Amino acid sequence: SQQGEEDPQALSIQEGENATMNCSYKTSINNLQWYRQNSGRGLVHLILIRSNEREKHSGRLRVTLDTSKKSSSLLITASRAADTASYFCATDESGGYNKLIFGAGTRLAVHP
């Protein structure tokens, strides 16, 4: 079963705007990762945040992690049409061997 939920399920914005997606999970984790998927193709790893980290940046991406609330957020700044995709959070559970538990995903549409 899926680890948790993501919201919103869908997000539609204009180019240049920021997009924020949220993810909740249920168990103790080693790390939380975000992936992008374009049109039912493979997943692309975006960023990983460890359980002892609170915030991480990579280019236009900013990820936060609140382990007390078991939640994370992904912020994409200055969105581009090319950012249109589905975004998934995935948790790597404590004690688990290379087993990712995925959220349901957020479908992001960025309009030119």
Place this chain on the structure above:
Amino acid sequence: KAGVTQTPRYLIKTRGQQVTLSCSPISGHRSVSWYQQTPGQGLQFLFEYFSETQRNKGNFPGRFSGRQFSNSRSEMNVSTLELGDSALYLCASSPGTGGGGYTFGSGTRLTVV
């Protein structure tokens, strides 16, 4: 370096048949894990192999099986196919030591008719 290669890209099978999917991980990576993606259930973990040993298994029936070869290439097999097995099957490659990100292949789209 080459990415993760999954073959075939598309497959159409009939109910009751069996199917074998292949995944070649990134050179040097010893772990291959498999996921099933469907519109209804989302992305679900199937199993993970490291150095030819299954280390972890998801909650799927015994019709789903896999193996890993000495060169780290992995295959998954689904026997007695059901309509509900129609899905995108993704494999992920990693060094296997845990704690890092994964590199996914482009997937195999299986349609059962």
